[in-house]
Amino acid sequence: MSRQKARRESQLLDAATHLFREKGYHNTSMQDLADALGIQKASLYYYVESKEELLLRLLERGSSLLGARIDQIYAADLPPVEKLRRVLENHAMTVMEHLNLISVYIQEYRRLPPERLGEVLAERKHYEQVLMRILEDGIASGDFRPVNVKIVMLGVLGMLNWVHQWFSPAGELSPQEIATILTDLVLRGVLAGSGEGRD
Amino acid sequence: MSRQKARRESQLLDAATHLFREKGYHNTSMQDLADALGIQKASLYYYVESKEELLLRLLERGSSLLGARIDQIYAADLPPVEKLRRVLENHAMTVMEHLNLISVYIQEYRRLPPERLGEVLAERKHYEQVLMRILEDGIASGDFRPVNVKIVMLGVLGMLNWVHQWFSPAGELSPQEIATILTDLVLRGVLAGSGEGRD
Numbered sequence: 279m280s281r282q283k284a285r286r287e288s289q290l291l292d293a294a295t296h297l298f299r300e301k302g303y304h305n306t307s308m309q310d311l312a313d314a315l316g317i318q319k320a321s322l323y324y325y326v327e328s329k330e331e332l333l334l335r336l337l338e339r340g341s342s343l344l345g346a347r348i349d350q351i352y353a354a355d356l357p358p359v360e361k362l363r364r365v366l367e368n369h370a371m372t373v374m375e376h377l378n379l380i381s382v383y384i385q386e387y388r389r390l391p392p393e394r395l396g397e398v399l400a401e402r403k404h405y406e407q408v409l410m411r412i413l414e415d416g417i418a419s420g421d422f423r424p425v426n427v428k429i430v431m432l433g434v435l436g437m438l439n440w441v442h443q444w445f446s447p448a449g450e451l452s453p454q455e456i457a458t459i460l461t462d463l464v465l466r467g468v469l470a471g472s473g474e475g476r477d
Numbered sequence: 478m479s480r481q482k483a484r485r486e487s488q489l490l491d492a493a494t495h496l497f498r499e500k501g502y503h504n505t506s507m508q509d510l511a512d513a514l515g516i517q518k519a520s521l522y523y524y525v526e527s528k529e530e531l532l533l534r535l536l537e538r539g540s541s542l543l544g545a546r547i548d549q550i551y552a553a554d555l556p557p558v559e560k561l562r563r564v565l566e567n568h569a570m571t572v573m574e575h576l577n578l579i580s581v582y583i584q585e586y587r588r589l590p591p592e593r594l595g596e597v598l599a600e601r602k603h604y605e606q607v608l609m610r611i612l613e614d615g616i617a618s619g620d621f622r623p624v625n626v627k628i629v630m631l632g633v634l635g636m637l638n639w640v641h642q643w644f645s646p647a648g649e650l651s652p653q654e655i656a657t658i659l660t661d662l663v664l665r666g667v668l669a670g671s672g673e674g675r676d
Binding site (some may be wrong): 426429462466 | 503624625632637638639655659665666
């Protein structure tokens with residue numbers, strides 16, 4: 279790929295991220311994208327076959343970003359508590375640092391038929407499974423209380439994904455501060471012997 | 478309102494809930510709604526002015542359901558832990574028991590301009606404030622550790638709202654079991670003296 283083509287493609291993905299977040303995938307036309315890049319609509323098709331393909335590439339980007347560190351963290355020689363902390367902080371930070379991209383990832387992935395989402399769904403499934411394995415390891419080691427790992431995993435990812443709905447870079451707290459508060463909440467929630475729980 | 482008109486309106490709201498969830502608000506036409514009810518499209522306008530008005534009524538319904546018990550729970554003579562448990566369980570149960578309506582509420586409310594959402598936004602703000610007040614009361618009484626109540630409130634509502642994305646009535650666990658798991662996670666997460674937190 280020529281350097282110019284690569285740069286254009288990167289600009290196109292950035293423009294699509296911005297427009298899909300702002301107006302929604304459905305309401306963004308190829309014409310809008312061409313206008314944002316200052317090129318002819320016909321030229322767009324040199325870089326991307328369709329709006330669908332563009333969305334797919336953004337979903338792959340978002341999915342790779344979220345999953346980038348999961349295997350490394352799992353493989354590290356660390357206690358389950360520390361692995362869980364790192365996965366959760368990393369997830370929260372990724373959502374806040376790539377707010378537009380992750381918002382598109384979270385809100386628009388159902389626009390594509392599951393058969394086009396192969397890679398993206400496989401990565402997500404892998405991510406969920408590693409997270410559950412960390413919880414299981416922590417239960418086995420006695421660090422965590424015996425929670426239902428699937429429901430806790432779903433609940434925790436929901437909390438962290440939802441951050442894209444309310445996080446504002448202009449807010450009082452930094453992404454790191456927010457990530458720490460949410461991570462602490464979950465860690466204390468699963469630690470063995472932590473409080474009385476239901477009384 | 479005649480009894481027939483009331484019945485028709487109720488059928489219309491149910492059909493809209495179903496279609497907006499299934500196809501999305503954007504992709505549902507007044508014609509689709511008329512077809513679902515087996516009436517002429519022109520007759521629809523006897524019951525509702527526009528698709529926008531229909532969405533607004535659904536958002537009001539969802540908002541009322543979620544907020545229905547919050548004031549009663551807050552006013553009850555109960556310790557903060559118990560109030561928090563009831564609010565969270567009630568929220569989770571409402572999401573799961575009114576899955577289609579709450580999904581529409583959560584996913585589509587941004588389709589309407591804020592100035593049309595007056596009541597809905599006011600109710601949501603009130604709900605969030607009462608939840609923060611319960612957290613503050615618990616911190617003041619020493620039951621909860623001194624958390625950032627705003628971030629915890631946003632995190633917890635995110636976790637509970639997100640349930641609409643993954644809950645399946647055909648799943649292994651009942652709504653009550655799921656609500657209990659998620660509520661316990663949060664309660665243990667905020668209880669004072671619960672575990673070591675960050676080590």
